[in-house]
Amino acid sequence: MSEKKIPYKIYLEESEMPKQWYNMRADMKNKPAPLLNPKTLQPMTQEELSSVFCEELCRQELDENTAYFDIPEEIRDFYKMYRPSPLVRAYCLEEKLQTPAKIYYKFEGNNTSGSHKLNSAIAQAYYAKKQGLKGVTTETGAGQWGTALSMACAYFGLDCQVYMVKCSYEQKPFRREVMRTYGANVTPSPSNTTVVGRKILQEFPGTNGSLGCAISEAVEAAGAQTGYRYVLGSVLNQVLLHQTVIGLETKAAMDKYDIKPDVIIGCAGGGSNLGGLIAPFMGKQLRGEENYEFIAVEPATCPSLTRGKYVYDYCDTGKVCPLSKMYTLGSGYMPAGTHAGGLRYHGMNPILSQLYDDGYMKAVSVHQTEVFKAAQEFARVEGILPAPESSHAIKIAIDEAMKCKETGEEKTILFGLTGTGYFDMFAYARYNDGEMVDYNPTDEEIAKGLSGIPQIPQNGF
Amino acid sequence: MSEKKIPYKIYLEESEMPKQWYNMRADMKNKPAPLLNPKTLQPMTQEELSSVFCEELCRQELDENTAYFDIPEEIRDFYKMYRPSPLVRAYCLEEKLQTPAKIYYKFEGNNTSGSHKLNSAIAQAYYAKKQGLKGVTTETGAGQWGTALSMACAYFGLDCQVYMVKCSYEQKPFRREVMRTYGANVTPSPSNTTVVGRKILQEFPGTNGSLGCAISEAVEAAGAQTGYRYVLGSVLNQVLLHQTVIGLETKAAMDKYDIKPDVIIGCAGGGSNLGGLIAPFMGKQLRGEENYEFIAVEPATCPSLTRGKYVYDYCDTGKVCPLSKMYTLGSGYMPAGTHAGGLRYHGMNPILSQLYDDGYMKAVSVHQTEVFKAAQEFARVEGILPAPESSHAIKIAIDEAMKCKETGEEKTILFGLTGTGYFDMFAYARYNDGEMVDYNPTDEEIAKGLSGIPQIPQNGF
Numbered sequence: 001m002s003e004k005k006i007p008y009k010i011y012l013e014e015s016e017m018p019k020q021w022y023n024m025r026a027d028m029k030n031k032p033a034p035l036l037n038p039k040t041l042q043p044m045t046q047e048e049l050s051s052v053f054c055e056e057l058c059r060q061e062l063d064e065n066t067a068y069f070d071i072p073e074e075i076r077d078f079y080k081m082y083r084p085s086p087l088v089r090a091y092c093l094e095e096k097l098q099t100p101a102k103i104y105y106k107f108e109g110n111n112t113s114g115s116h117k118l119n120s121a122i123a124q125a126y127y128a129k130k131q132g133l134k135g136v137t138t139e140t141g142a143g144q145w146g147t148a149l150s151m152a153c154a155y156f157g158l159d160c161q162v163y164m165v166k167c168s169y170e171q172k173p174f175r176r177e178v179m180r181t182y183g184a185n186v187t188p189s190p191s192n193t194t195v196v197g198r199k200i201l202q203e204f205p206g207t208n209g210s211l212g213c214a215i216s217e218a219v220e221a222a223g224a225q226t227g228y229r230y231v232l233g234s235v236l237n238q239v240l241l242h243q244t245v246i247g248l249e250t251k252a253a254m255d256k257y258d259i260k261p262d263v264i265i266g267c268a269g270g271g272s273n274l275g276g277l278i279a280p281f282m283g284k285q286l287r288g289e290e291n292y293e294f295i296a297v298e299p300a301t302c303p304s305l306t307r308g309k310y311v312y313d314y315c316d317t318g319k320v321c322p323l324s325k326m327y328t329l330g331s332g333y334m335p336a337g338t339h340a341g342g343l344r345y346h347g348m349n350p351i352l353s354q355l356y357d358d359g360y361m362k363a364v365s366v367h368q369t370e371v372f373k374a375a376q377e378f379a380r381v382e383g384i385l386p387a388p389e390s391s392h393a394i395k396i397a398i399d400e401a402m403k404c405k406e407t408g409e410e411k412t413i414l415f416g417l418t419g420t421g422y423f424d425m426f427a428y429a430r431y432n433d434g435e436m437v438d439y440n441p442t443d444e445e446i447a448k449g450l451s452g453i454p455q456i457p458q459n460g461f
Numbered sequence: 462m463s464e465k466k467i468p469y470k471i472y473l474e475e476s477e478m479p480k481q482w483y484n485m486r487a488d489m490k491n492k493p494a495p496l497l498n499p500k501t502l503q504p505m506t507q508e509e510l511s512s513v514f515c516e517e518l519c520r521q522e523l524d525e526n527t528a529y530f531d532i533p534e535e536i537r538d539f540y541k542m543y544r545p546s547p548l549v550r551a552y553c554l555e556e557k558l559q560t561p562a563k564i565y566y567k568f569e570g571n572n573t574s575g576s577h578k579l580n581s582a583i584a585q586a587y588y589a590k591k592q593g594l595k596g597v598t599t600e601t602g603a604g605q606w607g608t609a610l611s612m613a614c615a616y617f618g619l620d621c622q623v624y625m626v627k628c629s630y631e632q633k634p635f636r637r638e639v640m641r642t643y644g645a646n647v648t649p650s651p652s653n654t655t656v657v658g659r660k661i662l663q664e665f666p667g668t669n670g671s672l673g674c675a676i677s678e679a680v681e682a683a684g685a686q687t688g689y690r691y692v693l694g695s696v697l698n699q700v701l702l703h704q705t706v707i708g709l710e711t712k713a714a715m716d717k718y719d720i721k722p723d724v725i726i727g728c729a730g731g732g733s734n735l736g737g738l739i740a741p742f743m744g745k746q747l748r749g750e751e752n753y754e755f756i757a758v759e760p761a762t763c764p765s766l767t768r769g770k771y772v773y774d775y776c777d778t779g780k781v782c783p784l785s786k787m788y789t790l791g792s793g794y795m796p797a798g799t800h801a802g803g804l805r806y807h808g809m810n811p812i813l814s815q816l817y818d819d820g821y822m823k824a825v826s827v828h829q830t831e832v833f834k835a836a837q838e839f840a841r842v843e844g845i846l847p848a849p850e851s852s853h854a855i856k857i858a859i860d861e862a863m864k865c866k867e868t869g870e871e872k873t874i875l876f877g878l879t880g881t882g883y884f885d886m887f888a889y890a891r892y893n894d895g896e897m898v899d900y901n902p903t904d905e906e907i908a909k910g911l912s913g914i915p916q917i918p919q920n921g922f
Contacts, residue, residue: 007474007475008475008538008541008542009541009542013468014468014469014470077469080468080470081470081549081553081843081844088542091538110571111844112845112846114883151841151844154840154841155842155844173886177887177889177893178846178883178889180889180890181837181840181846181889181892181893183841379573379615379642379643380615380616380643380644381616383542383572383573383612383616384572384573385573385639420573422575422635423883425634425635425638426635426638428638428639428642429634429641431642432638432641
C-alpha cells in the first residue's frame with residue numbers, strides 16, 4: 001500500500017446526496033422497445049399500465065425522454081437513514097492479491113433489507129401512498145425484495161402483502177419473520193387465497209411454488225382489492241431509475257477524489273443493480289464524453305445475456321405481465337437450483353438489453369463454486385460477508401485485478417457489492433463442506449427455453 | 462421536525478478517528494479491586510495472568526494509572542474498514558413519539574459480526590499475532606463474539622478455535638457457518654477434545670452445555686497447545702478499554718456539532734459495550750468537568766446490578782478464571798432462558814461495578830416482552846432491526862423520551878445500539894406469534910445464586 005490519501009471508505013455529506021434520479025433512455029440513440037399489451041400486442045398505454053401499477057410509476061416506466069426525475073423530499077429523508085452508502089477502497093484485497101490495480105466497491109448491504117432493493121421499495125411505497133392507496137402486493141423469492149418492501153410500507157403506514165415462494169417460505173423462516181416484524185402479511189405461494197393459486201394447488205398438489213406463480217397470485221390479489229396495486233423489485237425501467245441513486249452517489253464520491261474507473265462490474269439478474277450502478281457513467285459514454293468498460297456478470301446456470309436471444313418475451317411465467325423486448329432464455333426456462341436466487345431470472349431489463357445489443361457493455365457468466373471461492377477470499381480480508389449474488393461481481397473484479405498483476409497495468413476497477421449473505425449461510429455451509437456443485441446448461445436445455453418465446457412481430461413500433 | 466441542521470447520520474472523517482483508547486481507571490479515585498488468584502487468593506501478577514492471556518493484554522488488564530493507550534496502526538487500519546460507525550439522530554423515532562427530546566444512537570451493527578465485539582476481537586488478535594502466537598481459543602454462546610474473533614483471526618492469519626455452547630451450535634447453525642467461512646474451527650461444547658469436556662459428558666450424558674463449561678474447555682485447550690492463549694469477549698478491563706473507541710467516536714462526533722447528551726443509556730451484560738460508550742463522558746464526570754446521567758439496562762432475568770451483591774466472585778462457572786470483585790448474582794446463578802443471550806452473565810465488569818457502587822451510574826431492569834415491543838417500534842420507523850440485547854437500551858431511551866413529552870423537557874438522549882438481530886429471528890418469531898413470556902426471578906432464586914459466592918476476605922488489598 002503506497003500513499004493512502006484516499007480513505008478506506010468515502011462517504012458523501014448528506015448535502016451531496018443526489019436530488020434526482022437519472023434516466024439513461026434520454027441519452028440513448030436506440031431507445032429500448034416499448035412494453036406490449038399481452039392481449040393486443042400493441043404498446044402498453046399509461047392507462048393500461050395504471051390498472052396494475054401506481055400512476056407515477058407508470059409515467060416513469062414509459063418516459064424515455066426526461067433525463068432527470070426529482071427525488072421527492074420524503075424519499076430523500078428515508079434515504080438519509082441508510083444512505084449515502086460507502087464507496088470502499090479495497091486496500092486489503094489489493095494487498096492480498098498483490099495487484100497494481102486499484103479496487104473500489106459500492107456497498108449497498110448496510111441496511112436491514114441487506115441489499116440495494118430498499119432504494120426502489122421506498123420509492124414505490126411513497127408513490128402508492130401519495131396516490132392514496134391502502135396497500136401493495138408483491139412476490140418474493142429469496143426474500144430480500146419482500147423485506148425491503150415491508151420496511152418501506154411500515155415507514156409509510158401502507159399494508160404490505162407478500163406472496164413468498166413456498167420453498168423459500170419454509171426454508172427461510174427467518175426472512176419471513178423479518179417481514180412480519182415490519183408488519184407485512186406473508187403468504188406461502190401457491191396459496192388458496194387466489195383463483196390462480198387454487199388452480200395450481202389442484203393441478204400440482206404439494207408443489208413448492210415458483211416465482212412465476214407468486215407473481216400471478218400477487219397481481220391477482222392487487223386487482224381483487226380496492227386501493228391496492230402490484231409492485232415489482234427488478235426488471236422494470238422504473239426500478240432501474242430508482243437504483244441510479246447507487247451510481248450517482250458513486251460517481252459523486254469518485255469525482256470528489258478525482259478517481260476515474262476504467263472497468264465497472266456488476267452482477268446481473270433482472271438488471272436493476274447493474275443498471276443503477278453504471279447509469280451515470282454510461283450516460284457519459286452515450287454522450288461521447290468519456291469511455292468505460294462495463295461488464296455484466298451472470299450465473300452460468302441462467303445466462304440470459306451470454307446465451308439468450310434479444311426478442312419480445314413474457315416477463316413472468318404466468319404470462320399476465322406486459323411483454324418486453326429483452327435478452328431472454330424464455331419465460332419457461334427453469335434455471336438449476338443454484339444459490340444466487342436473486343440472479344435466477346430468465347430475462348433482463350429492456351434498457352440494459354438494448355445497451356448490450358448496441359455493444360456498450362460486455363457480459364460474462366461464471367460458476368457458483370468459483371463465485372463462493374471469491375466470496376470467501378473477499379470476506380476474510382475485507383470483513384464483509386457478501387451475498388452470493390454480489391459475489392459474482394467480486395469474482396470478475398478479482399480476475400480483472402489479477403490480469404493487471406500480469407500486465408502491470410494500474411487499472412481502477414469499480415464493482416457493485418449489492419448485499420450481505422447473512423441469510424445465505426445454508427449455501428456457504430455447502431461450500432464449506434465441499435458439497436457445492438456447478439452446472440452448465442446443455443444446448444438442448446437452452447434451446448428448450450428459447451422455444452417457449454412467443455412468435456410475435458419483433459420490430460416496427 | 463424543526464431545523465434538521467444536524468444530519469441523520471454523523472460520520473467522523475478517517476482523520477478524526479480516535480488514535481488512543483481511554484482507561485477510566487486513571488481518573489477514578491476509588492480504583493476497582495484487583496483480580497485474585499483463585500488458588501492463593503492473592504492479587505494476580507502479570508506473570509500469572511500471562512500463562513492464560515497475551516502479555517500486552519495482561520498489561521492493559523492490570524494498568525490502572527495510564528489514562529491513554531495508543532491504538533497500534535495495524536488495528537486502526539482494520540478499524541477503518543468498518544469504522545467510524547455512524548452516530549444517528551433518530552429523527553423518525555422522535556416524530557413517531559412526538560417527543561421534544563432529541564434522540565441519538567451510536568450504531569455498532571454495521572459489520573459482519575453484527576455487533577461491537579469486533580472492536581476488541583481485532584485488538585486481541587493483533588496482540589496475539591505480535592507475541593508470535595499460532596492461535597487463540599475462546600468460547601461463544603450466542604455466537605457474536607465467536608464470529609468477531611473469527612474475522613479478526615482470518616485477517617491476521619491466526620488459528621481460531623471456538624468452543625460453542627452445544628445448544629447454540631445446534632440451534633444456530635448459520636452463526637457456526639459464518640465462523641467456518643472465516644476459517645475458524647468450531648467445536649460443540651462439551652466435547653471429547655478436552656479433559657473437562659469428557660468429564661462433563663460422562664457425568665451428564667446428552668447435556669446441552671453451558672457458557673461456563675465452554676470457558677473451561679477453551680482455557681484447557683489453550684494451555685494444552687504450544688503457542689496458544691485464551692481470549693475473552695467481555696467482562697475484562699482490557700475488553701472495556703478497547704470498546705472505548707465507541708464512546709470516543711461518539712463524543713468526537715457530538716463535539717463537532719456542539720451536542721451534549723443529558724442522559725446516556727446502554728444495555729449491560731458483561732459491561733464492555735456500556736463501559737465503552739460511557740467512558741469519555743464518565744471521564745469528564747470523574748474529573749468534575751461535566752455532568753451526565755448514566756443508565757445501565759439489564760434484563761429482569763439476570764439483574765446483577767439491581768439485585769446482585771458487590772463482592773469477590775468467580776468469573777466463570779468452572780471456577781478456573783481469576784476472582785473478581787464485582788456486582789454478581791453468584792457464578793452458579795442460572796438465568797431463565799430469555800432471548801438476550803449476550804446479557805445472561807452473572808457478573809459485571811469490575812470498573813463499572815465500582816462506578817455503580819460509588820453512585821456514578823443508575824441501573825434498571827426490564828422484561829423481554831417490553832424490550833421486543835420497543836425493538837419492533839424502533840425497527841419500523843428507524844429501519845434497523847436491532848439485536849435483543851441492544852433493544853434493552855432502546856426500551857429505556859423511549860421511556861426517557863416519553864417522560865420528556867410529559868414534562869416538555871428537551872433532553873438530549875444518547876444510547877448505544879450495539880448490534881443487529883438478523884440471527885435472532887427465532888426470538889422475533891416468538892414475539893410476533895404472541896408466545897413470548899416474561900420471568901421475574903423469585904427472591905429465593907436470587908438468594909440461591911448469591912449463596913454460591915465464595916467466603917473470602919472482601920477487603921484489604
